[in-house]
Amino acid sequence: MTTHTSAYTNHYSHSTLDRLSEELFAAADAGLGLSEGLPPNATWALAQLIKDDDDENGYCLNDLLDPDNTSEVNALIQERIQATESAFFSKVDTSDCNSPTSEAAEKIIELAHNKSQPPYLRKQLQDELDKAFNETSPNLKPIAHDHDGSPLYSTSDLAETLGLSEVEVLEKAEEMGALDIDDLEFYRVENPNDMTIH
Numbered sequence: 434m435t436t437h438t439s440a441y442t443n444h445y446s447h448s449t450l451d452r453l454s455e456e457l458f459a460a461a462d463a464g465l466g467l468s469e470g471l472p473p474n475a476t477w478a479l480a481q482l483i484k485d486d487d488d489e490n491g492y493c494l495n496d497l498l499d500p501d502n503t504s505e506v507n508a509l510i511q512e513r514i515q516a517t518e519s520a521f522f523s524k525v526d527t528s529d530c531n532s533p534t535s536e537a538a539e540k541i542i543e544l545a546h547n548k549s550q551p552p553y554l555r556k557q558l559q560d561e562l563d564k565a566f567n568e569t570s571p572n573l574k575p576i577a578h579d580h581d582g583s584p585l586y587s588t589s590d591l592a593e594t595l596g597l598s599e600v601e602v603l604e605k606a607e608e609m610g611a612l613d614i615d616d617l618e619f620y621r622v623e624n625p626n627d628m629t630i631h
Contacts, residue, residue, distance in 0.1 A: 461476050
């Protein structure tokens with residue numbers, strides 16, 4: 434990539450670049466797009482290109498914003514997205530989301546909550562799981578939502594719906610990485626009179 438640092442740096446102040454960088458990383462970490470023009474997958478890929486700045490294959494934000502580099506940056510983003518999504522979706526068959534008790538569904542749930550995976554892909558998979566779960570268990574309703582807006586369910590309601598004991602539900606949730614102590618504490622703070630673990 435051609436760098437035009439001396440001529441191009443004057444277009445963005447350090448504070449503007451810092452703010453853009455912070456917004457980019459915050460959106461990527463949340464699995465969101467930065468704007469309508471930069472969807473979640475491209476936001477994540479761009480953030481990864483900047484994170485690579487510490488090694489010889491990395492880029493600084495200033496170079497990525499340079500209009501002379503637009504086509505190369507777009508190609509790098511698409512390449513990163515394709516490689517990442519191919520690797521991610523090769524791990525599971527998302528059509529198995531409709532069978533919530535199958536072994537394949539357990540793998541999908543584990544992947545959806547695996548924090549080492551890209552947030553935008555985890556969010557996409559979690560949305561698919563929520564949709565399938567709502568279709569297969571229409572009477573199960575969330576009792577609250579966590580700080581990210583994800584539904585929280587009563588362990589007793591989940592146990593009844595899945596035909597498991599509450600202990601088995603908690604063990605499965607912990608096993609699959611779906612049990613988040615921060616979310617439990619958030620729920621308890623918001624609902625101090627309800628000591629049920631959700």
